Amino acid sequence: MIFPSSRPSLPLRRARRGAAAALVVTALVTLAACDADVPGKDVTPVDEATSQAPTGASGAPAGFEDLYAQDLEWTSCSSGFECATATAPVSWDDPEAGTIELDLKRTRATGEKQGSLLINPGGPGGSGTTFVESAATTFGDRLLEAFDVVGFDPRGVRASTEVVCYDDEGKDEYLSAAFDVETDEGLEEMRQAAADWAQACAENTGDLLGSVDTQSAAKDMDMLRAVLGDDQLNYLGFSYGTDLGATYAGLFPDRAGRLVLDGAMDPTLEAADVSKGQAVGFENALRAYVEDCQAGQECPLTGSVDDGMQQVRGVLDRALDRPYPTSGDRVVTQTLAFYGIAVTLYSEQSWPVLTQALDEAISAATGDTLLYLADFYNDRNADGSFSTNSTEAFSAINCLDSRSSDDVETMRAEAAAIEEAAPTVGTFFSYGGLTCADWPYPVAERDYDVTAPGAPPIVVIGTTNDPATPYVWAQGMADTLASGVLVTYDGEGHTAYGRSNDCIADAVEDYLVDGTAPEEGLTC
Numbered sequence: 001m002i003f004p005s006s007r008p009s010l011p012l013r014r015a016r017r018g019a020a021a022a023l024v025v026t027a028l029v030t031l032a033a034c035d036a037d038v039p040g041k042d043v044t045p046v047d048e049a050t051s052q053a054p055t056g057a058s059g060a061p062a063g064f065e066d067l068y069a070q071d072l073e074w075t076s077c078s079s080g081f082e083c084a085t086a087t088a089p090v091s092w093d094d095p096e097a098g099t100i101e102l103d104l105k106r107t108r109a110t111g112e113k114q115g116s117l118l119i120n121p122g123g124p125g126g127s128g129t130t131f132v133e134s135a136a137t138t139f140g141d142r143l144l145e146a147f148d149v150v151g152f153d154p155r156g157v158r159a160s161t162e163v164v165c166y167d168d169e170g171k172d173e174y175l176s177a178a179f180d181v182e183t184d185e186g187l188e189e190m191r192q193a194a195a196d197w198a199q200a201c202a203e204n205t206g207d208l209l210g211s212v213d214t215q216s217a218a219k220d221m222d223m224l225r226a227v228l229g230d231d232q233l234n235y236l237g238f239s240y241g242t243d244l245g246a247t248y249a250g251l252f253p254d255r256a257g258r259l260v261l262d263g264a265m266d267p268t269l270e271a272a273d274v275s276k277g278q279a280v281g282f283e284n285a286l287r288a289y290v291e292d293c294q295a296g297q298e299c300p301l302t303g304s305v306d307d308g309m310q311q312v313r314g315v316l317d318r319a320l321d322r323p324y325p326t327s328g329d330r331v332v333t334q335t336l337a338f339y340g341i342a343v344t345l346y347s348e349q350s351w352p353v354l355t356q357a358l359d360e361a362i363s364a365a366t367g368d369t370l371l372y373l374a375d376f377y378n379d380r381n382a383d384g385s386f387s388t389n390s391t392e393a394f395s396a397i398n399c400l401d402s403r404s405s406d407d408v409e410t411m412r413a414e415a416a417a418i419e420e421a422a423p424t425v426g427t428f429f430s431y432g433g434l435t436c437a438d439w440p441y442p443v444a445e446r447d448y449d450v451t452a453p454g455a456p457p458i459v460v461i462g463t464t465n466d467p468a469t470p471y472v473w474a475q476g477m478a479d480t481l482a483s484g485v486l487v488t489y490d491g492e493g494h495t496a497y498g499r500s501n502d503c504i505a506d507a508v509e510d511y512l513v514d515g516t517a518p519e520e521g522l523t524c
Contacts, residue, residue, distance in 0.1 A: 063095030111145030122239030125393035232257030266476030324367030332367030340373035
């Protein structure tokens with residue numbers, strides 16, 4: 001996921017698998033509203049004779065034995081999938097703090113079953129139950145034959161007990177707001193907007209808001225492992241999902257099975273380093289787009305690549321002072337313009353849509369396609385409602401996981417360094433310290449070894465020009481994990497498995513299905 005500085009937040013929004021692919025399919029066909037309803041559940045029970053019994057309370061922390069031993073009631077739902085709801089504690093530190101629900105959806109193994117494979121598309125805030133619906137077209141046949149593929153909405157996310165902040169109208173206003181970060185007044189307005197958002201989240205979510213951190217979600221995964229009947233966790237995580245998987249390995253190295261982490265995040269980085277790294281990643285991806293655009297016909301960007309980059313920046317700068325009109329009653333603010341540009345950089349297949357958006361903005365000073373792209377990015381429906389709570393979950397999870405300084409002088413120095421490294425988009429990755437400055441709960445204390453000593457091989461995949469999770473992060477994660485094995489995809493876009501080539505597919509499936517780890521340093 002990414003957030004521009006016009007609304008304060010850490011820049012990891014929508015770093016999740018599936019968004020870019022869906023954008024390609026949808027945006028190149030039509031510019032109509034893109035949010036389809038997720039098929040609902042029915043109440044047809046699954047034949048219990050075909051369900052694997054849980055292992056019981058083995059490995060459960062004291063006070064949580066019943067949760068580890070719970071029985072899931074799977075029901076048939078939405079075109080061949082099975083759905084269930086698991087119960088988890090609000091806090092893994094306090095058995096008396098109450099419980100929450102975790103929403104699950106799975107597709108059953110088509111061949112001889114080895115076990116379950118938990119998946120996470122990223123975010124934080126991405127829905128695993130939605131992601132699993134694309135398993136048949138994303139994952140290889142061998143993997144689908146061997147595993148029940150299980151998607152889950154992590155705590156705080158979507159169909160699980162969720163984080164709630166503003167109503168749709170307030171959220172729409174929040175997502176559209178733009179501030180002049182060059183002025184002290186603009187920064188103070190940003191701070192107040194973030195404080196109001198945090199207060200609304202606290203009022204409307206309750207105590208769960210303090211327990212949606214990644215460590216708690218990883219502990220939920222261990223409970224799900226036991227409930228699903230697996231002695232070890234097999235897991236495929238993308239983008240932020242790599243952080244979740246690495247956290248699990250650190251907490252439970254003896255229960256880690258075959259883990260593949262694609263589009264990896266470096267667990268040793270501070271929040272400010274993440275912002276700078278992503279700014280450079282998106283700058284590089286935008287430069288690759290501009291070069292490709294100018295090599296073709298009808299590109300609205302003229303002159304050299306540097307000239308083209310400056311013209312993109314001009315589109316963004318104009319939107320701050322004069323938001324782009326659209327054919328409706330909404331306008332494209334600088335924030336929305338950046339969302340619209342950024343979402344297309346997750347996959348080179350989306351670049352033609354960006355060309356259309358920039359052509360409209362430059363030649364006609366209108367923003368219909370930019371607005372469509374921004375709405376796609378924000379999961380906003382045509383009627384002004386939102387199909388997910390990814391914005392809310394993203395803020396809450398990140399604010400519990402790590403924070404950068406909210407000191408103005410420090411932030412301005414960091415912003416200068418970011419903008420020097422990424423002059424076109426760096427502004428939109430600065431001042432993230434304001435996001436969590438007034439968050440009502442403290443950062444969760446890390447209580448595990450990030451090297452995950454004793455875990456089996458963990459496959460870490462990095463794409464060389466990944467904008468959202470730069471390749472150097474995958475190198476960092478692989479180096480940090482005691483058993484990390486780095487696989488490199490030489491290409492564009494966010495993540496690799498399911499969207500790149502057979503070399504990556506074989507490496508992932510050979511490991512998950514057969515247990516054969518790739519050679520260290522494999523490049524595809």
